[in-house]
Amino acid sequence: MSTAQQRPTLEGVAVRAGVSRATVSRVVNGAPTVAAEIRETVLRAVREMGYVPNHAARTLVTQRTNSMALVFPEAAARVFSDNELFPGLVQGVSQELEAAGLQLVLMMASSRESHERMEQYLMARHVDGAMMASMHGADPLPMTLQRMDVPVVVNGRPLGSSTVPYVDVDSAGGAAAAVRHLIDRGRTRIATIAGPQDMVAGIDRLAGYRDQLRGSRRRSIVAVGDFTRESGEAAMRQLLEDDPGLDAVFVASDLMALGALRALAQAGRRVPDDIAVVGFDDFELARYTEPQLTTVRQPIIELGRTLARQLLRLVTGEEIQRALVLPTSLIVRDSA
Amino acid sequence: MSTAQQRPTLEGVAVRAGVSRATVSRVVNGAPTVAAEIRETVLRAVREMGYVPNHAARTLVTQRTNSMALVFPEAAARVFSDNELFPGLVQGVSQELEAAGLQLVLMMASSRESHERMEQYLMARHVDGAMMASMHGADPLPMTLQRMDVPVVVNGRPLGSSTVPYVDVDSAGGAAAAVRHLIDRGRTRIATIAGPQDMVAGIDRLAGYRDQLRGSRRRSIVAVGDFTRESGEAAMRQLLEDDPGLDAVFVASDLMALGALRALAQAGRRVPDDIAVVGFDDFELARYTEPQLTTVRQPIIELGRTLARQLLRLVTGEEIQRALVLPTSLIVRDSA
DNA sequence: GATCCCCGAGAGAGCGCTCCCTGGAGTCAA
DNA sequence: TTGACTCCAGGGAGCGCTCTCTCGGGGATC
Numbered sequence: 081m082s083t084a085q086q087r088p089t090l091e092g093v094a095v096r097a098g099v100s101r102a103t104v105s106r107v108v109n110g111a112p113t114v115a116a117e118i119r120e121t122v123l124r125a126v127r128e129m130g131y132v133p134n135h136a137a138r139t140l141v142t143q144r145t146n147s148m149a150l151v152f153p154e155a156a157a158r159v160f161s162d163n164e165l166f167p168g169l170v171q172g173v174s175q176e177l178e179a180a181g182l183q184l185v186l187m188m189a190s191s192r193e194s195h196e197r198m199e200q201y202l203m204a205r206h207v208d209g210a211m212m213a214s215m216h217g218a219d220p221l222p223m224t225l226q227r228m229d230v231p232v233v234v235n236g237r238p239l240g241s242s243t244v245p246y247v248d249v250d251s252a253g254g255a256a257a258a259v260r261h262l263i264d265r266g267r268t269r270i271a272t273i274a275g276p277q278d279m280v281a282g283i284d285r286l287a288g289y290r291d292q293l294r295g296s297r298r299r300s301i302v303a304v305g306d307f308t309r310e311s312g313e314a315a316m317r318q319l320l321e322d323d324p325g326l327d328a329v330f331v332a333s334d335l336m337a338l339g340a341l342r343a344l345a346q347a348g349r350r351v352p353d354d355i356a357v358v359g360f361d362d363f364e365l366a367r368y369t370e371p372q373l374t375t376v377r378q379p380i381i382e383l384g385r386t387l388a389r390q391l392l393r394l395v396t397g398e399e400i401q402r403a404l405v406l407p408t409s410l411i412v413r414d415s416a
Numbered sequence: 417m418s419t420a421q422q423r424p425t426l427e428g429v430a431v432r433a434g435v436s437r438a439t440v441s442r443v444v445n446g447a448p449t450v451a452a453e454i455r456e457t458v459l460r461a462v463r464e465m466g467y468v469p470n471h472a473a474r475t476l477v478t479q480r481t482n483s484m485a486l487v488f489p490e491a492a493a494r495v496f497s498d499n500e501l502f503p504g505l506v507q508g509v510s511q512e513l514e515a516a517g518l519q520l521v522l523m524m525a526s527s528r529e530s531h532e533r534m535e536q537y538l539m540a541r542h543v544d545g546a547m548m549a550s551m552h553g554a555d556p557l558p559m560t561l562q563r564m565d566v567p568v569v570v571n572g573r574p575l576g577s578s579t580v581p582y583v584d585v586d587s588a589g590g591a592a593a594a595v596r597h598l599i600d601r602g603r604t605r606i607a608t609i610a611g612p613q614d615m616v617a618g619i620d621r622l623a624g625y626r627d628q629l630r631g632s633r634r635r636s637i638v639a640v641g642d643f644t645r646e647s648g649e650a651a652m653r654q655l656l657e658d659d660p661g662l663d664a665v666f667v668a669s670d671l672m673a674l675g676a677l678r679a680l681a682q683a684g685r686r687v688p689d690d691i692a693v694v695g696f697d698d699f700e701l702a703r704y705t706e707p708q709l710t711t712v713r714q715p716i717i718e719l720g721r722t723l724a725r726q727l728l729r730l731v732t733g734e735e736i737q738r739a740l741v742l743p744t745s746l747i748v749r750d751s752a
Numbered sequence: 753g754a755t756c757c758c759c760g761a762g763a764g765a766g767c768g769c770t771c772c773c774t775g776g777a778g779t780c781a782a
Numbered sequence: 783t784t785g786a787c788t789c790c791a792g793g794g795a796g797c798g799c800t801c802t803c804t805c806g807g808g809g810a811t812c
Contacts, residue, residue, distance in 0.1 A: 090798065090800095115760070133798085135481075137767090137799040138798080139767095141801080166506075167498075167503065174522065183523075183537075183542075184523070186521075188510045194514055200468055342706075425768055435792085450790075469769075472768080476798065478769085
């Protein structure tokens with residue numbers, strides 16, 4: 081029943097324009113060695129017939145697929161923080177690829193075996209390159225791909241030894257800025273609720289806090305959470321108990337800051353009057369807390385774009401810096 | 417410098433296994449007409465050489481690309497509510513496609529011209545089918561694709577006349593359930609803060625509220641917002657002013673409910689004691705409000721899966737229901 | 753006016769795969 | 783034993799495109 085929309089081919093256009101297939105190909109691909117008159121004729125035929133090149137045929141001979149993969153390995157999407165960052169990242173990547181005329185293939189592994197399928201797929205060069213996001217732990221896949229000459233860029237400094245190029249945000253710098261802000265506001269006893277110490281973000285944010293505090297000859301007061309609200313609440317209670325004289329806390333994620341805010345409210349401490357609070361991430365909900373949360377913003381869309389741009393360079397064989405670190409910025413609202 | 421990883425081809429495997437190309441093809445594609453012994457030999461060769469079929473070559477002859485597009489037309493990603501739903505939708509779609517061995521091509525239009533590029537791309541059958549999400553207004557693209565025999569399914573009941581199959585969530589039912597819950601709790605003067613009336617979600621949620629209220633012979637009290645927190649806050653203030661005797665409000669989005677909560681706090685009304693509040697969406701932040709928000713949840717991952725499943729059926733030529741509506745469910749927390 | 757170039761168009765091979773068609777070998781009934 | 787038939791493997795065409803190579807013709811040069 082289907083109308084069998086016979087798509088026009090190069091051949092068809094060639095016949096209509098009264099030239100050879102090769103000439104049409106030249107025109108379509110913008111080769112300079114075509115007489116203006118003939119080019120016009122061909123373009124008209126292309127327009128009239130609604131010709132669009134067959135992607136598969138082109139890929140078959142050029143060996144380029146004109147598409148890039150964005151990979152989220154292994155149930156990454158479970159974590160709320162990933163979910164929050166996901167849209168921005170995709171948007172950034174998407175913008176950049178679109179500008180380059182490339183397609184985005186999204187791959188989310190949901191199980192161990194799909195992880196293997198992904199590996200196969202990428203190794204088989206079904207895409208021209210891959211970006212890997214939300215790397216938890218030390219996934220060997222990026223290195224494997226690199227060894228097989230598949231261009232790959234990862235999001236976030238890889239843990240362990242790795243020579244894969246990456247793009248990250250300046251977690252340490254952001255944390256330092258947050259602490260500096262607290263110091264500037266005259267706070268003297270500044271604690272932190274750190275993130276898990278097996279994740280780069282957790283490690284770097286704590287390091288930034290420590291460095292800045294050390295620089296100003298104050299002692300650090302540390303509790304560790306796991307980036308969830310509950311853990312933030314518990315950590316805050318602990319801190320209050322350990323050191324009731326606190327007048328500020330830098331919390332390594334907005335979600336934990338939310339928990340901290342609640343613990344503080346329950347303890348009857350006013351924010352920011354009694355205790356100043358700074359978060360990290362600038363999640364949407366940071367604007368909806370009471371008081372609104374001062375926090376560190378990551379340039380998430382820019383991160384996506386940079387990821388894509390680096391991959392593009394890699395694919396075209398340009399030299400790239402292995403590490404690219406994007407600046408974070410302190411968003412001052414009401415909580416500090 | 418590149419090691420020029422000569423990927424093995426069917427031919428190579430055939431030589432190694434001492435059979436013809438056609439036979440290898442049969443084995444790889446699981447044709448039943450191959451002797452067990454030969455199959456084994458071939459499979460061994462495949463394994464040893466790490467053979468993976470060339471996707472482009474296969475597509476060229478079969479005319480199937482083994483990939484589906486998920487399309488977000490025109491700057492959809494601007495809206496927070498889309499951002500919140502985006503990850504779940506993608507996850508659902510992705511799960512289902514992965515199970516079917518298909519790839520997901522994500523397309524986000526960022527401008528008018530990219531909208532055209534998308535149209536070209538889809539019409540050129542670079543994918544086997546398309547899912548369109550976040551349809552704002554009455555985009556003609558789905559109908560155009562349908563006319564060109566490109567399988568397409570949209571998310572959300574299309575406004576205007578359209579014969580394109582869609583999957584939606586039961587907004588009206590959810591709203592009705594929310595109102596019923598309020599009635600059951602003994603509330604008598606139940607207002608609503610509706611969403612924009614040029615969006616299906618806004619329309620349907622208001623309709624559900626009205627129907628349920630009419631059924632119980634109560635009068636409806638309506639304010640209209642635009643799904644933002646600010647509009648929710650303003651609308652709540654308005655309602656309070658218009659009808660100080662309110663004892664419940666159904667808010668058509670969690671974000672607006674957040675605003676309403678704030679307005680109520682400022683007006684010194686206690687929730688849920690003085691006024692009960694029910695939201696809609698079950699965004700993550702609904703769990704972090706004070707008090708925690710009772711709200712209507714949409715099965716967002718399931719929505720994604722269903723979207724993909726419907727498209728799969730469409731592509732394989734099965735008959736499908738044009739409209740599929742997934743149930744919503746009331747999540748009772750503390751605000752009502 | 754003959755020779756040499758160079759520019760621009762066409763011919764043709766082939767990318768890796770599927771699938772139709774052919775044909776050989778084996779099976780079974782007559 | 784033979785013919786009809788089945789079963790299964792191979793041959794080969796061709797999907798739509800790119801790209802190299804070839805070749806024709808017009809202008810410049812002597």
